[in-house]
Amino acid sequence: MTRKAVGHVVMAVLGTLAAAIGASRAMTLSAGQSNIAQLLQQSNDIVVGTVDSVTDGIDDRGIAYTEITLNVSEAIRGELSGTYTFRQFGLLAPRLSADGTRKMMPAPDGFPKYTAGEGVVLFLRPSASWTGFRMPAGVTQGKFALAPGRLANESQNAGLFYNVRLQKGLATAAEKQMMSIGGAANPDTFLSFVRRAVRDRWIETGRMSLADGRSLPRNPPRPEANDPHARPSGPQSPAPPATQTLDPNANNALGVTPR
Numbered sequence: 001m002t003r004k005a006v007g008h009v010v011m012a013v014l015g016t017l018a019a020a021i022g023a024s025r026a027m028t029l030s031a032g033q034s035n036i037a038q039l040l041q042q043s044n045d046i047v048v049g050t051v052d053s054v055t056d057g058i059d060d061r062g063i064a065y066t067e068i069t070l071n072v073s074e075a076i077r078g079e080l081s082g083t084y085t086f087r088q089f090g091l092l093a094p095r096l097s098a099d100g101t102r103k104m105m106p107a108p109d110g111f112p113k114y115t116a117g118e119g120v121v122l123f124l125r126p127s128a129s130w131t132g133f134r135m136p137a138g139v140t141q142g143k144f145a146l147a148p149g150r151l152a153n154e155s156q157n158a159g160l161f162y163n164v165r166l167q168k169g170l171a172t173a174a175e176k177q178m179m180s181i182g183g184a185a186n187p188d189t190f191l192s193f194v195r196r197a198v199r200d201r202w203i204e205t206g207r208m209s210l211a212d213g214r215s216l217p218r219n220p221p222r223p224e225a226n227d228p229h230a231r232p233s234g235p236q237s238p239a240p241p242a243t244q245t246l247d248p249n250a251n252n253a254l255g256v257t258p259r
Contacts, residue, residue: 033138033141033155033159033160034142035159035160035161035163035164035210036160036161036194037164037208037209037210037216038138038216039123039141039142040123040198040202040220041203041217041218041220042123042125042137042138042142042220042221043077043124043125043136043137043220044077044124044125044220044221044222045075045077045078045080045124046078046123046194047070047072047074047075047076047078047084047121047122047124048072048073048074048119048120048121048146049070049071049072049073049084049119049120049122050070050071050073050117050118050119051069051070051114051115051116051117051118051120052069052070052071052083052116053068054066054067054068054069054092054114054116055067055069055092056090056091056092056093057091058091058097058098062097063089064089064090064091064104064105065088065089065090065091066088066089066090066107066114067085067086068085068086068087068088068114069083069084070083070084070086070120070122072084076191076194076195076198077198077220086124086127086133086134087131087132087133087134088107088111088112088133089107089131090105090106090107090108090111091104091107092106092107093106094106110139110140111139111140112135112136112139112140112143112154119145119146119147120143120145120146121143121144121151121190121191122142122144123136123138124136124142125137125142125221126221140154140155141153141154141155144190149187150184150185150186151184151187151191152183152185156184157182157183157184157185158182160182161178161179161180161182163210163212164209165208165209165210166202166207166208167202167207167208170196170207170208171193172192174186174189175192175193178190178193203216203219203220204218204219205218206218
């Protein structure tokens, strides 16, 4: 590929990324923060693991990337296991291209940051069809740092349980407390909540939805055909049964979490 062609490729990728980031930020600004219902709906893999290594480089198309290698201890949704490696756009730090003619830039501000040895819970969207890059749902909202007694995303779980409606009786007492208090969550409580939401298909059956009545697609996104790691999760959802829901304006741990 000629230098000129590589330049066109890089510019096209940057344009696509800018549009995607703009759309994501617009959605975030209009809805506050991505809540748990949106993270569940947008992710086709949800994993618990430890970051093994974080490296960067420039691929054979001239596109800068950061590569994250994860040791997966649990797949809550999907079939990832063992060592899983994925990439996102941008370098860890700026550098010159191999021929010294271009300055290659680091990942844009607002992209997730990873550290070797870090425990994480990731709500992963499907890989991009052309670049293969992969990001958490909600960008930084879907990457949770996991530490003893504490689990939080970059915004300290702001808005995570805001505007969420659950069928009555789904949440345990500990989960209601987690949802009402906000902030960093107890890992056991949070992971139990997510496991049940995935296993019992709360989004797909309408038992978890948006409290303001906005439509939320019922099925997680399907992976791209060329992504061997991400597989669709479960069958297509049936029509949801009629259910009794909790009032989001009442003091019942829904819709009242501080942003």
